[in-house]
Amino acid sequence: MLNASLKQLSAMLAARKISSVELTSEFLKRSRALNPEYNAFITLDERTSLAQAQAADILIGSGRGQPLTGVPIAQKDIFCTKGWLTTCGSKMLSNFISPYDAHVIGRFNAVGAVNIGKTNMDEFAMGSSNETSFYGPVKNPWDTAAVPGGSSGGSACAVAARMAPAATGTDTGGSIRQPAALCGISGLKPTYGLVSRYGMIAFASSLDQGGPMAKSAEDLGLMLNVMAGFDARDSTSLEREPEDYTRDLEKPLDGLRIGLPKEYFVKEIAEDVARAVEAAIGQYRKLGAETVEVSLPNTKLSVPVYYVLAPAEASSNLSRFDGVRYGYRAPDYLDLNDMYRKTRAQGFGSEVKRRILIGTYVLSHGYYDAYYIQAQKLRRLMAQDFAEAFKECDIIMGPTSPTVAFDLGERSSDPVQMYLSDAYTIAVNLAGLPAMSIPVGFGHKNRPVGLHIIGNYFAEAQMLNVAHQYQLESDWHTRMPKE
């Protein structure tokens, strides 16, 4: 059962072969047992989860069950969850019980899914390794000496270690795809605007996007069917007709044109990653796809552009954490300004403070045009690069991460090295495109390798089809780490 897909679990629940209470209890028991080692969850609340499971059993019994009714889903602790602690991995929100649900949580509640807990994450989603959480680092279940990737590292770990059948994540510069790759699971960052950001604690509003993390592409499709949809409360939410993202899963890949950007296959990629990615691309050729070389000439600028724009937006979004309306407040202060300064100095961790300082600097008088406007112009160039590439191909592929999971602490003292971990994923966020990572093998020290699949705007169903057809021919996504 631990390795069952969402589709299989849903069928078992619908056929009453198992109840949601039994299923939820099983995953809760496993999560409780493994969490001291992996630190994947910040909050487990058995009473609330089991109450939701009981309600789901009644819903299923009445014949009104839907595909994810009664299925336990782990929620990244960035999603506001009414009545649950919602910390965003920060001391600043370590006492925050959300008074409302995020749109995504509301949609899972509406179909009767069970929230099995809130997953650990880099503080305010800032990090590539899940080492910046106030609640301590998450361990990679394939090798506890390694990071799980960030910032959705708790979610990736929970799914990889089979503590939950699926989880939510958010992706600002690769935070779904990179931890999915490093933990050997599947993860999808949708087109910007497809999943509402209402109640998703904001890091960089023009880049943040929630998405699903699960074992397989098929499961991601089932999750996205629930998560995606228009929300008037998010001014960037897109008004589109609802889609069934699983509709194209079975389509053959004959004639699919895969673009391989020459800038992605360079000497900076680790040999083990290159080998696994090339083998996967070889498998796609066997499935009837053809490969064409494309170019994304501004790839090298994506990290610098991101580290202007994301901190700029973060410095603005995080100004709300001032110790007045919610969250942490410093115990001793002289006046209002001192209260702000001490609250923010004590409540934020060093990575968050670093990014607020960068953002404040690039937006300050005299530097705005040189940094912020320059970066926004380069952002358009990068989006144009993708548009040109998609004239030559249907889908773009490459490695998700230049290396397999690195060791805990290996890059934490060097922010620049850490930032380069997301070199292949960031440009997608800048352009607002959808992209995903699927497991395609193992490298150094038996650590997982991810294949990055980038689609054109709103091509989620096609990408899931491309990923699913590979997963029908491979078993990387079914493998479990040894305990």
Next chain:
Amino acid sequence: MSLSLDDVKRVANLARIEISEDEARKALIQLSGIFGLIEQMQAVDVSAITPMSHAQDVMQRLRADGATEIDQRELFQSVAPQVEAGLYLVPKVIE
């Protein structure tokens, strides 16, 4: 460009973050490295490019100008650090 210690302190003040002398020195080293990376941007001529502020060319939606929220003051203030008589308490600003 090179950052100075005064720049770091000025920015920390603008960001309302208390920073010690030691922290400022450490931040200076790290921020200088990051700005070294960021400087790569300046080599590209983008004079003819329009800045891109949003991934989709969408218009900002407007909603009807009417009250839609119900009064949830008690609920929202239940998570505040300090409240009294329905007000958020902060240190005195005006003598």
